Amino acid sequence: LINRGPIPAHFTLTPPNAHVAYCFKFSPMKGVLESGETKTIQISYKATVLGAFDEEFQFSVAGSAKPPILRIKGCVEGPNLHLDIDKIDFGDIAFGMPYTRTFRITNTSTTSVTYKLRIPEDGSGFVVTCAEQIRNNTDPSWRKGIHFYVEPKEFKMTPCKGTILPQGHQDIEVTLCSNTVMEYFRYILVDVEGIGEGLLAVNVMGRVIVPRLTAYPDILEYDECHLKEPYERKFLIVNTSHVPGCYGLIAQKRKEDTPVFYSSPAPCGIVPPFSVVEIPVIIETQKLGEYSTQVL
Template sequence: MDFHFAFLLLQVNLINQGALDAPFSCIPSATKVGLGFKLAPQEGIIAARGSQTLQISFSATMLGRFEEEFRFSVAGSPTPAILTIRGSVTGPSLHFDLPELDFGDISFGFPYTQRCRLTNSSPVPVTFQLRISFDGTQPAVDSVDQIRCHSDPAWRKGVHLYVEPREFTITPSQGTILPQGHQDIQVTLCSNSVMEFYRKMLVDLEGFGKGVASLVITARCLVPKLQVSPHVLQYDECLLKVPYEKKFIIRNPSHLPGCYGLIEQVWHPIHLPLSNIIEELIRGKKGLDVTLLVSIQS
């Protein structure tokens, strides 16, 4: 008999072919496979020429073929009655509808979503949990969140993570699939690593094992090079407290979206006492470039 990795219920009849009532009892099995069987009733009395129906439940704990003997001692009989059960335990059959989940070229910090379907072709329900191989734990930095936070130090120093980022999000990441049923899966990748991805989405089954099925995920994360024109904004002479407006253009010649932020350059000038400047000029020292910063408060 072939069994899937699940609970199974059987019925057998224990027949008394003698002319006297026969008290019987089941001798427990101590093997790993035998411990997965439960018989009820385990003892009783079978009337002469009568029979007793036994309910046998089986919960498999390991894969492969098996052969198990159950012995029933009968009062007054020198030899026990023997019931032999043979079979094979196979794992649940799960498969994805795609050979590979390919994101192609993606942009740093932008989320991308792909979809697939996980089908359970087994005659029993399965409870699953999905995970990505070698994914991190710290939440990845999303470009949209970074744009909303102008004070984010990542604008100046780049994205620095103390642990590996969790770049994949799976929805749903766990659940139960009915026999011959399926579950649509949504996988979102927000990369914080400029690299080529080759990962696997692994399927763990409750009560069975880890990584019983997998789907390869590939992607290539890039950072598009944005272009600024013109490179220098020339304001010439400006009047105090008069606003001046200049425009420049940021271009993205790539096929990927790009995230940018305007960073204010903080300049810390050296304040040289005016008396020292005049003294150096009077002495006639050559080659001294002096910038005098004047701030007039109204």
């Protein structure tokens, strides 16, 4: 502001009523200019909406009928984010097995962009993996199955939020560990801070398969055994499916009158696709006689 008059000028900014005008900040907004004095006004602008703007700002000056007017115009452009793929297809996956795919977000804007990823249909509860389950063959889930009070959070995105520098990119890992036998058709939504939600989307698909595992032979003959002496036999777990399978030899519930104790040094494990694993079973007879015991 320049005072070209012969006397001091008292000035005050008169803000307009337009919504976009509140995005501007002037410092100082009022003051006094001596005759011939020049004062620099700093203007800050923080955009809240996209598109062009054209605003006029008036400074009322005491004793002046014609206020000085400052016109500010410009255009607010949104961030330019791009995805290298539009869908992620996990294909056929096994129950409780984590699978990971990747995609990339690229920022071609001239400013940094802060993003956040989310899958609206995903749950928030704890997810069970086969790697965790096979650590304990006494877990109740082996007998009763997996039950949830809260839908499990089956998807994990790393990193799920962050800031991408201008002309930069971020690689995202998407891990799916399904605890539900179903076909997936979900969307990963990309929210951009200060701009909007769901500006970009990646379709996620997959089908959960529970492989059918078979035991061979289905009867183990131990023949004659001495009382309370350990005897070992082995049987096979066969997986004819194209996805891995998780197995567990359920821990025996022993009672005082249980005639035969059985156990295994390798009760749980994972059978790869189209593979066979060998399971040792050790028995100890507790009573004389001939017995048949079912191993689950």
